[in-house]
Amino acid sequence: MSLRLLGVNHKSAPVELRERLAIPEQSLAEATRLLAHHPGVREGMILSTCNRVELLTAHDHAAPDLSLFLEQYFSIESASLRPHLYEYREQDAMRHLFRVASSLDSMVVGEPQILGQVKQSYSVARQVGAMNGELDRVLRRALTVAKRVRRETRIGTTSVSIASVAVDLARQIFGSLAGKTVCLVGTGKMGQLAARHLMAQGASHLTITNRTSTGAEILALELGAEVLPFEQLYDRLDAADIVITTTGSSEPIFRREHGQQLLQRRRNRPVFFIDIAVPRDVDPAMAKLEGIFVYDIDDLQGVASQNQSGRNEEARNAERIIEREVERYTESRQALDAVPSILAVQRSFETLRQQEHARNAVRLASLDAEERRAVEDMTRNLLNKMLHGPLTALKAAAREGDEEAMRAIREALAGEVADASNEDDSVKGGAD
Amino acid sequence: MVMSLLWLRVAVVLYGASALVAGWTTLREGSRVRSFLQPLLIGGLLFHFVSLVEVLNNNHHWMPMAVHELESLLGLLLAGLFCWSFYRYGTVSLGMFVLPLVFLLTLAPAIGPDFETFFSPRLRNGWVLAHIALVLAGYSALILSFLSSLLYLLQEQRLKSKHAGPANRWLPPLDTADQISYRMLLIGFPCMTLGLLTGSLLAESSIGPSYFSDPKVLLSFGMWILYVFLLWTRRSAGVRGRRAVYLSCFVFLVALSVWAANAFSTVHRFSQP
Numbered sequence: 001m002s003l004r005l006l007g008v009n010h011k012s013a014p015v016e017l018r019e020r021l022a023i024p025e026q027s028l029a030e031a032t033r034l035l036a037h038h039p040g041v042r043e044g045m046i047l048s049t050c051n052r053v054e055l056l057t058a059h060d061h062a063a064p065d066l067s068l069f070l071e072q073y074f075s076i077e078s079a080s081l082r083p084h085l086y087e088y089r090e091q092d093a094m095r096h097l098f099r100v101a102s103s104l105d106s107m108v109v110g111e112p113q114i115l116g117q118v119k120q121s122y123s124v125a126r127q128v129g130a131m132n133g134e135l136d137r138v139l140r141r142a143l144t145v146a147k148r149v150r151r152e153t154r155i156g157t158t159s160v161s162i163a164s165v166a167v168d169l170a171r172q173i174f175g176s177l178a179g180k181t182v183c184l185v186g187t188g189k190m191g192q193l194a195a196r197h198l199m200a201q202g203a204s205h206l207t208i209t210n211r212t213s214t215g216a217e218i219l220a221l222e223l224g225a226e227v228l229p230f231e232q233l234y235d236r237l238d239a240a241d242i243v244i245t246t247t248g249s250s251e252p253i254f255r256r257e258h259g260q261q262l263l264q265r266r267r268n269r270p271v272f273f274i275d276i277a278v279p280r281d282v283d284p285a286m287a288k289l290e291g292i293f294v295y296d297i298d299d300l301q302g303v304a305s306q307n308q309s310g311r312n313e314e315a316r317n318a319e320r321i322i323e324r325e326v327e328r329y330t331e332s333r334q335a336l337d338a339v340p341s342i343l344a345v346q347r348s349f350e351t352l353r354q355q356e357h358a359r360n361a362v363r364l365a366s367l368d369a370e371e372r373r374a375v376e377d378m379t380r381n382l383l384n385k386m387l388h389g390p391l392t393a394l395k396a397a398a399r400e401g402d403e404e405a406m407r408a409i410r411e412a413l414a415g416e417v418a419d420a421s422n423e424d425d426s427v428k429g430g431a432d
Numbered sequence: 433m434v435m436s437l438l439w440l441r442v443a444v445v446l447y448g449a450s451a452l453v454a455g456w457t458t459l460r461e462g463s464r465v466r467s468f469l470q471p472l473l474i475g476g477l478l479f480h481f482v483s484l485v486e487v488l489n490n491n492h493h494w495m496p497m498a499v500h501e502l503e504s505l506l507g508l509l510l511a512g513l514f515c516w517s518f519y520r521y522g523t524v525s526l527g528m529f530v531l532p533l534v535f536l537l538t539l540a541p542a543i544g545p546d547f548e549t550f551f552s553p554r555l556r557n558g559w560v561l562a563h564i565a566l567v568l569a570g571y572s573a574l575i576l577s578f579l580s581s582l583l584y585l586l587q588e589q590r591l592k593s594k595h596a597g598p599a600n601r602w603l604p605p606l607d608t609a610d611q612i613s614y615r616m617l618l619i620g621f622p623c624m625t626l627g628l629l630t631g632s633l634l635a636e637s638s639i640g641p642s643y644f645s646d647p648k649v650l651l652s653f654g655m656w657i658l659y660v661f662l663l664w665t666r667r668s669a670g671v672r673g674r675r676a677v678y679l680s681c682f683v684f685l686v687a688l689s690v691w692a693a694n695a696f697s698t699v700h701r702f703s704q705p
Contacts, residue, residue, distance in 0.1 A: 154460075171605060172587070173606045175607050270673070290673050293591055
């Protein structure tokens with residue numbers, strides 16, 4: 001059984017092509033079924049996310065033409081598809097799958113969604129009966145490896161987007177966000193995103209204020225927030241624990257004196273200012289006040305970059321884990337390849353042993369049951385001991401993928417059996 | 433080997449394991465070994481408590497009368513307070529500092545004989561137990577408050593410097609460190625107050641009013657006034673953050689000097705027969 005993986009991802013293909021190749025969730029089962037019936041494919045799975053479409057197959061003899069499957073399924077010309085395709089076989093296919101499941105091949109390394117998407121594709125492939133042998137084992141191992149990478153490295157523990165860094169910082173200041181009030185000043189896209197993230201992570205209350213109240217009202221309706229008239233901002237800001245500011249003002253709207261008033265009214269409870277505006281809405285002097293934490297867009301970007309560097313470091317550890325897992329799996333797979341040969345050898349020698357017993361049945365007839373059992377055990381143990389060396393060598397050769405050595409051992413053992421049978425025959429013939 | 437020593441050694445092993453788990457969990461975020469911390473700690477507390485009760489019972493005195501017994505009691509109180517804060521706030525990082533201290537405080541009584549015992553007949557008074565236990569509880573709370581304050585300072589410095597990336601992520605959230613520090617002060621205050629009160633009454637009855645001129649006693653009352661001031665500034669004046677942390681640290685240092693003042697005290701000396 002051979003493995004093959006073919007696909008496109010965010011590195012190999014532009015978004016226009018990836019859009020054309022995306023398979024909607026509701027069509028995934030049908031597409032997987034078609035793949036499983038594609039000529040040459042024995043088992044198959046399709047992984048389709050916004051950043052990649054990959055076909056993973058297992059086949060017996062001739063490798064299937066998977067790019068033809070993509071061309072037919074998506075009705076796409078070969079010339080516009082083939083230059084963007086990548087293909088991996090055997091160990092390389094396995095390695096790529098392990099890397100994808102462990103989020104090492106993602107656009108944002110360490111993002112957690114990809115593991116869920118691989119699980120989903122695996123589940124669909126099993127449901128439609130497209131996976132039931134070797135590929136099933138590979139996928140199960142891929143999921144185990146991905147979990148191991150999550151467990152043993154810190155690849156996914158830090159935030160790398162501006163909005164998630166803001167949430168992370170808020171947690172480092174306040175611990176839990178439960179009961180915390182967020183005030184969004186301005187209705188910029190990035191601010192909205194940060195506010196949504198904070199609310200999704202447990203912040204209890206959101207107020208929105210904007211110079212033009214219409215924009216604030218529409219957004220407040222959408223987010224279930226309260227609208228704060230802009231002219232009341234300074235009077236009612238003390239209720240907010242986290243202030244996200246994203247106005248287009250050319251001058252800072254929060255100055256040091258506002259911060260001092262705020263701290264006085266809040267009895268020095270900390271406030272976190274997320275200043276996403278350019279030019280900045282918060283006077284940098286305010287950050288010097290104790291109890292006020294100000295992060296502007298560059299600071300947030302800086303933290304995101306530090307976290308990204310940390311992830312890259314962890315990614316190197318993850319690559320080492322994956323390399324070891326690929327080796328382990330390959331070894332165990334090759335050892336499995338030796339199983340039919342080992343069973344065949346054991347069967348032949350067992351037949352020979354039984355024939356020998358049958359031949360001596362008359363001479364052993366005088367023995368009682370216990371003595372006969374002792375002779376039976378003795379011959380079986382003797383056979384096992386004699387075969388131990390050759391079979392161990394056979395397993396080792398399989399693990400190393402040394403086909404030559406495997407054939408030589410098999411032939412030598414088969415020769416032994418044949419010689420023994422011939423000897424039997426000649427003895428029989430002589431007796432006749 | 434007496435059973436109390438066996439229980440104490442089991443407690444030491446469990447505390448040691450808890451300290452390792454706390455350190456590992458703090459430095460390896462998301463580690464699954466975190467779930468072992470609470471059972472190990474509770475196990476350690478139980479064995480420690482049983483051991484201490486047995487020691488006091490076997491020696492027919494219901495108060496610590498030796499340095500090792502005092503260390504053991506302080507360790508038990510520290511472990512108990514940390515266990516509470518872990519249950520309440522879920523912050524392990526404090527344990528990275530507290531649990532090794534608990535381990536060391538209990539290790540000495542668990543491995544070696546006690547050479548320094550208190551012989552004073554004045555210690556044969558039941559009120560002394562209350563005095564010792566309450567003052568030690570006050571000290572334990574101050575130690576935890578101090579450690580939590582240090583973590584607050586580190587976290588604040590980290591967040592203010594804008595280097596809030598992957599380095600030092602083990603530090604507790606700022607607000608949590610502040611709350612632990614404040615709660616510990618609140619827990620420690622009644623203990624310290626009642627401890628000093630019982631100590632004063634005992635000294636008054638046995639020595640007379642002259643006890644008040646003793647440097648140890650004077651420092652103790654000075655520390656208590658500072659303690660009251662600290663709580664007042666936090667509760668009424670709303671002082672928190674760095675200034676509150678500095679105050680906590682100052683009170684802790686005064687408490688240490690009160691402890692050290694035993695060397696100069698004429699009233700609070702019990703080791704001479």
